[in-house]
Amino acid sequence: MRLSRYFLPVLKETPSEAQIVSHRLMLRAGLIKQASAGIYSWLPLGYKVLKKIEDIVHQEQAKAGHLPMLMPTIQSADLWRESGRYDAYGAEMLRITDRHERDMLFTPTAEELITDIFRAHVTSYKDLPLTMYQIQWKFRDEIRPRFGVMRGREFYMKDGYNFDLTKEDALHAYNRHLVSYLRTYERMGLQAIPMRADSGPIGGDDTHEFLVLAETGESEVFYDSEITDLRFGDRAIDYDDRAQCQSVLEEFTSRYARTDETHDAAVFAQIPVERQRVARGIEVGQIFYFGTKYSEAMGALVDDGQGGRVPVHMGSHGIGVSRLVGAIIEASHDDNGIIWPEGVTPFHVGIVNLKQGDASCDAACNDLYKAFVSNGLEPLYDDRTERAGAKFATMDLIGLPWRITVGPRGLAGDTVELTCRRTGESEELSLAAVVARVVEIYAPHMGA
Numbered sequence: 001m002r003l004s005r006y007f008l009p010v011l012k013e014t015p016s017e018a019q020i021v022s023h024r025l026m027l028r029a030g031l032i033k034q035a036s037a038g039i040y041s042w043l044p045l046g047y048k049v050l051k052k053i054e055d056i057v058h059q060e061q062a063k064a065g066h067l068p069m070l071m072p073t074i075q076s077a078d079l080w081r082e083s084g085r086y087d088a089y090g091a092e093m094l095r096i097t098d099r100h101e102r103d104m105l106f107t108p109t110a111e112e113l114i115t116d117i118f119r120a121h122v123t124s125y126k127d128l129p130l131t132m133y134q135i136q137w138k139f140r141d142e143i144r145p146r147f148g149v150m151r152g153r154e155f156y157m158k159d160g161y162n163f164d165l166t167k168e169d170a171l172h173a174y175n176r177h178l179v180s181y182l183r184t185y186e187r188m189g190l191q192a193i194p195m196r197a198d199s200g201p202i203g204g205d206d207t208h209e210f211l212v213l214a215e216t217g218e219s220e221v222f223y224d225s226e227i228t229d230l231r232f233g234d235r236a237i238d239y240d241d242r243a244q245c246q247s248v249l250e251e252f253t254s255r256y257a258r259t260d261e262t263h264d265a266a267v268f269a270q271i272p273v274e275r276q277r278v279a280r281g282i283e284v285g286q287i288f289y290f291g292t293k294y295s296e297a298m299g300a301l302v303d304d305g306q307g308g309r310v311p312v313h314m315g316s317h318g319i320g321v322s323r324l325v326g327a328i329i330e331a332s333h334d335d336n337g338i339i340w341p342e343g344v345t346p347f348h349v350g351i352v353n354l355k356q357g358d359a360s361c362d363a364a365c366n367d368l369y370k371a372f373v374s375n376g377l378e379p380l381y382d383d384r385t386e387r388a389g390a391k392f393a394t395m396d397l398i399g400l401p402w403r404i405t406v407g408p409r410g411l412a413g414d415t416v417e418l419t420c421r422r423t424g425e426s427e428e429l430s431l432a433a434v435v436a437r438v439v440e441i442y443a444p445h446m447g448a
């Protein structure tokens with residue numbers, strides 16, 4: 001992409017309405033624009049990041065064997081009356097009346113609709129296990145929308161639902177989700193710690209929230225510092241292997257890590273004092289096992305192969321896709337702007353032409369541009385006739401992890417400069433070497 005043809009409405013002034021750094025940077029870097037309270041338009045650069053995050057979620061769900069689908073945002077109130085949640089959900093549910101005076105609602109989550117699909121089509125244990133998910137807009141009429149996309153009213157969420165014959169099968173689905181979520185967040189450059197949590201209006205006993213540690217997080221968290229040393233990394237996993245999934249769960253959940261809702265001061269006090277941590281975190285996902293709560297209420301039964309009909313065991317699982325954009329920025333920025341992790345960056349590399357209109361600089365930039373495209377990478381070429389300082393400031397603000405600076409002095413010696421956004425370190429490389437270097441950096445992040 002050439003910057004001269006892009007839509008990048010960066011702001012010079014710090015927007016006064018934004019209280020936290022990710023919200024400020026998302027507005028300043030032209031990622032989003034508020035449409036009304038807690039509701040945002042995603043401008044081209046922000047939309048690109050949102051899609052990258054969505055892609056990673058899809059890829060990791062596919063590896064775990066979960067099936068993508070899509071359900072409507074507007075649902076009939078009838079199903080929600082069956083489960084009892086139409087009244088229970090309260091003011092957070094946006095209720096709508098259509099022209100025939102029928103009660104509708106904008107979906108805050110979709111347990112009822114998926115259970116209705118399930119009961120219409122699945123009658124036998126032979127069709128289990130089954131896990132389906134969607135990535136779809138949700139609406140919750142939050143009393144205090146704030147912090148930009150972190151606590152919006154409209155937000156983009158992955159929600160998945162598992163259906164299993166037995167509790168053991170459903171707990172395997174729970175473990176599978178825990179593993180796939182660990183991998184998902186790590187690919188986004190995040191450490192998200194599973195913490196024992198409270199189930200809220202979804203219901204159920206077993207639940208973990210995934211939290212990214214950040215001073216601006218809305219949740220107070222308590223944990224054993226040893227937990228921050230854990231990484232899933234690139235180890236192989238067989239999602240059908242119950243023992244393996246269970247052992248990952250044990251590895252990542254056996255140390256103390258809880259949100260304030262489930263915090264137990266007496267248990268916490270038994271951790272060696274130097275390892276006790278009280279901090280704040282951003283909830284980027286949650287997994288639940290809730291047994292037969294919805295299947296019993298809504299009659300989602302299967303024959304069990306032994307002459308009986310039994311309600312299926314279920315769980316649901318959510319990832320805050322749009323919140324993640326803010327969470328990643330909270331975890332990765334400096335005074336000059338965003339620092340995108342390679343896995344989610346909107347463009348892989350920025351090309352800054354120091355002397356636009358100079359034949360050799362223009363030619364070198366064009367050659368680099370073509371070389372990256374032919375290697376499957378997306379460069380952002382700043383081809384505007386701006387001062388170098390302004391070009392650097394824009395690149396720093398929008399946070400591409402790698403920048404190539406092309407100028408007459410370097411080209412005289414056949415080199416350009418490659419700069420790492422995170423460390424600020426630069427190296428001089430030939431055109432061919434800089435392409436090879438950037439391609440190598442991104443190799444682990446390409447494809448699924």
Ligand code: ATP
Binds near residue numbers: 109152318320323
């Ligand atoms: P919270 O406690 O933050 O209100 P929740 O526990 O009600 O969230 P879930 O039902 O678990 O949310 O939804 C799954 C994920 O969707 C959450 O982990 C979070 O990342 C995201 N999410 C929930 N509410 C919002 C919101 N208002 N704006 C943006 N993302 C949200």
Ligand code: MG
Binds near residue numbers: 209283285286
């Ligand atoms: Mg939650």
